[in-house]
Amino acid sequence: MKSLFLSTVASLVFAAGASSMLAASSIDQHASDLLKGDCDRECMAFIVDQVLASMVVHNPYILPMAAIYQATENSHPAALGMMTAWRTVTEAGPPSLLAIDTTQGSAYFALDVSEGSDTERSILRGRVKVVNQEITELEVFINRYRGDHGFSFSAAELPSNYEALMSPPDNRTKASRAALTALSEALFATSSNMSVRVDANCQFTEIGWKVIDTGTYNNETTTPLSCSWPSDHPTDENARVGLVIDEKLGFVVTSGMIQGKVYPYQNVSAFIPDAMTSSQEAQNVWLNEVKARGVKGLLAPTEATGETLEVLQYYNDALQTMQINVYMSGPNMTSAWL
Template identity: 50%
Template sequence: MTLRLLPALGLTAALGLFLPAMPSQAAPQSCDRQCMNQIVNDLVDSMVRHDPDHLPLAAVYQATENSHPAALGMMTMWRTITKAGKPDFVAIDVPAGQAYIETQVNEGGELSVLWGRIKVVDRQITELELFMNRSRGDHGFSFSAEKLPENLKTWMNPPAGRKKATRAELEELSQSVFATNSTYTIELGENCSFIEAGSHVVDPGLDDVPPPAAPAGSPARDPNAPLGCIFPPNHPTDPQAREIVIDEDLGIVVDAAIVPGTVFPYPFYGHMLSAFIPNEMKEPGVAQQAWFERKLAQGKGGLLKPMPATGDAMHVLQVYDGKLQGLQINVHVGPPDMKSLWVKP
């Protein structure tokens, strides 16, 4: 029998009848600003509906709620949130595929502050780092879920004619937020807004210490007026701080860090409450310890013993027109010596 050779092209075609087709590799789908906004909206909506299963989750995702890991269906916020509107604050970093969210939510009639970040790859959620602050104690000092929407409105609506910071300028700011050694400086805007957990920060001061004297020619500080922005050098540091978002459109930078501190008893308009003070902010800590000892010597009761704690923190800053226009400090207070699951070993 004579073996007849097929032409090369015919042989290739014939083999194609018997070889399995190679799967095509789909190109990753990019997620622009509108796409990221929609995923954030869907995230909050799923909490109200108590239904995380229809979110675009990656085949394997990572998630934490108030610093501890859990599947979304096991998280408390997907069980307790009963009402929420369009998110009050969203900063988006399209190149990094990350968004920071901060918004008021309703838990059966009680208002709380939801905040944190999500990461999106190929239009799927791969990471969720979420926090819920329900009181001053969760945050450590100022707190107002009620006033959050009003206080954050200007952040989301900066002046149309502003001079935007470049990404390189925002990166430089980001690297200084928790830096252990930085010479970075920036001018403060005249109306720079200082907010903690939705509330403008008001500190009436220690109840047995007169307010500091105002500089010559300046009016005395009103202890009931919101504090202005404060920026380095007096700030907590973390060599493992993480950059969460660089939002070039809104001029917003978000960075995360772990901040060791102490929860001290604290007087606040006649009530004996408490305050979380970072250990690196030595002057306030020394003053608070001295106040505690004075109260003990006077026989005062109902004082919380100073106790070590850790703040899981995200700082939010806004820059335009070459000045710092806003500073937010969002913290969830946890036990001492806590570490972040999001920091790579």
């Protein structure tokens, strides 16, 4: 994948200097071959590489866009030429996680990127949909720190955490497309009796980081939390299910709009969904305790909405990966994609 990405960057740098439109002369023969006929996994991977490389050269106009396309950046709609990513990203790719759905012509990607700083890297993630080798939908998010989502964050640990997910065991039992679809439909369902077995080594991350429970805020726990499939979970009756279903690697991507509150959390803050009532109640107890001690500088609990692109990986009849990827906006918001 890396050599393909590097050739894409080189091709697009040339294209950016030669023309504002993607032309056959702007890509090598191998790239041209990938964009002929049906878009298979290699073709979809190449298009994702094109998206990332176009950000590096700050030129979205060299992408193979459909005549009419839909696009959002951090939940708000805009033409690609007006998006921040194509102005700020200076280094990107290849993706650390890439899920590809050749049936729907869609893909999900996630990676750490530079916006001019080698020490403060951002996390870029997104979804692309392709019809006739042209991009018809592009949904991107840039999380720069945990304030963008109120969850744990680590651009530095993302590559190593995601590396194992891209190379599952060769002798695994793959889930059917129907099973992965059912998993997606149950994730944010208001009513579902689906039982999901969780593998003992299931990797649980929030925005690139393996989550460590700090408990009562003063312990020394360093063991990452495992995944869970709780009966009490955030729900969204309008969830966008099965956005990407990768039958080869077992990934499924689902989006939900989750209502919740941003609470003070030690000296920072955290987003807690309204469905997690016990967690909100525990945070209220803690808040009252620290207020009684005269602690100052605490954020007032504030209503918010978390827009998710949640990623699950399922094979060997068990959940292997759960990624909670959130971008926050104001209260009672809905998705531009509905």
